[in-house]
Amino acid sequence: MIIGLGVDLAEVEPWAQALVHPSAAALAGTFTALEREQAAGGPVDEAQRLAARFAAKEAFVKALDGAGWGAPPLRARLDLREVEVRLDPWGRPRLCLHGEARATAEQAGVRVAHLSLSHERGMALATVILEG
Numbered sequence: 109m110i111i112g113l114g115v116d117l118a119e120v121e122p123w124a125q126a127l128v129h130p131s132a133a134a135l136a137g138t139f140t141a142l143e144r145e146q147a148a149g150g151p152v153d154e155a156q157r158l159a160a161r162f163a164a165k166e167a168f169v170k171a172l173d174g175a176g177w178g179a180p181p182l183r184a185r186l187d188l189r190e191v192e193v194r195l196d197p198w199g200r201p202r203l204c205l206h207g208e209a210r211a212t213a214e215q216a217g218v219r220v221a222h223l224s225l226s227h228e229r230g231m232a233l234a235t236v237i238l239e240g
């Protein structure tokens with residue numbers, strides 16, 4: 109059963125800026141070391157890939173908030189690094205949840221989190237479906 113759906117569109121430029129000024133807290137506060145590593149590898153622009161991962165985190169929050177319709181919004185108390193995008197050896201993305209994000213998803217009855225990413229020039233898109 110589908111218990112949540114989330115979509116998010118993210119601009120690439122803020123992440124391109126964050127890469128130029130790496131002292132800013134945005135990168136470290138948003139992405140795990142694995143996400144940084146996987147976004148940096150390969151021929152695709154790193155800022156595009158970071159924007160897609162940021163969109164995935166936002167889409168997850170929307171999907172989970174949808175699952176808890178009527179409950180207080182989750183966004184304010186979620187560490188985005190707990191919603192991690194991992195690529196399998198063939199480049200397919202999936203969500204790996206940690207800590208509070210994982211506990212909250214389990215509490216909402218989530219068994220599987222489906223993720224799809226896309227990016228093109230200045231924009232990146234992510235869709236998350238939560239299955240219970």
Ligand SMILES: CC(C)(COP(=O)(O)OP(=O)(O)OC[C@H]1O[C@@H](n2cnc3c(N)ncnc32)[C@H](O)[C@@H]1OP(=O)(O)O)[C@@H](O)C(=O)NCCC(=O)NCCS
Pocket residue numbers: 152156157160195198199200201224225226227228
């Ligand atoms: C997979 C494919 C559809 C991606 O489409 P695209 O237009 O090139 O790129 P998009 O921006 O829309 O999507 C990119 C994201 O798709 C995801 N992705 C890649 N391969 C995927 C797959 N097999 N299944 C699901 N998602 C995949 C990745 O997360 C990627 O983002 P990332 O590199 O930042 O992690 C494209 O590579 C394709 O058409 N493949 C055809 C099948 C094929 O030839 N497979 C073998 C490739 S070696």
